[in-house]
Amino acid sequence: MRKVITVACLLGLCYATPGTAERNLIPTLDNQPDVCSEQPLEPEWMQNIEMRESYKRLLVQQIYRAESMQRIVDAQSCECATRYPPWEAVEGVFFERYAASEYWDVVEATSEYRKRANELRREAMPICEAEGNW
Template sequence: MMRAAAIGSLLVALSATAGVAERNLTPTRDNPPDVCPDQPPEPQWIQDIDVRGSHKRLLIQQIYRAQSMQRIVEAQSCECPTRYPSWEAAEGVFVEQFAASEYWDIVEATSEYRRQANELRREAIPICEAAGNW
């Protein structure tokens, strides 16, 4: 009987500790960036996309990322405005090409932009490391 009470008390204590630890790990959108602290914020309408539309948000983010890597490689420069310009170009691509697309078309496009960004990233890393912006 005492063993059951001790185990029950232990479980209560552990679950309370886990709840506190979980609250301390809650991510925020206000984390300052490690490089280029004046990065333009993601437009509010993108942040406000509901969970069911999160695939659209991922696509816009990958478009922005691919465009960023492309600019770095083309300019052979990793200055902050080159690496983190406004979101207008990415928004334009999304609105013109994907705003009315179906779910699987967006998932496919997201994979393509991610692949493109990852390929360009290999060339962009040394450029950005030399500029101290990686």
């Protein structure tokens, strides 16, 4: 009888745990940023880009991120307008240099911008943390 109770308890735990874990992973619909609540939205064309072209959206996001980190380092300031500038300049870079590029050229450029942003992040992070914007 003791074995039956033990097995029943173990089975109960096994089946209850995933349900509990799933309930804890429910995303909220509130997409409010932690810092700089007035961040400019991505351009509409990026939000509506076709799935087959989503690699281009990723490139634009990485260009934006790298440029943001560079601006912080150059200005030695992490004001919201410095960290989250309008998207127009980044769009210009993308359309001028990469919009007509082949897939692998875009993937390579994305990797380069990501690497650049990660390197600059080391310098930008302490600046932003000091200002409470990280």
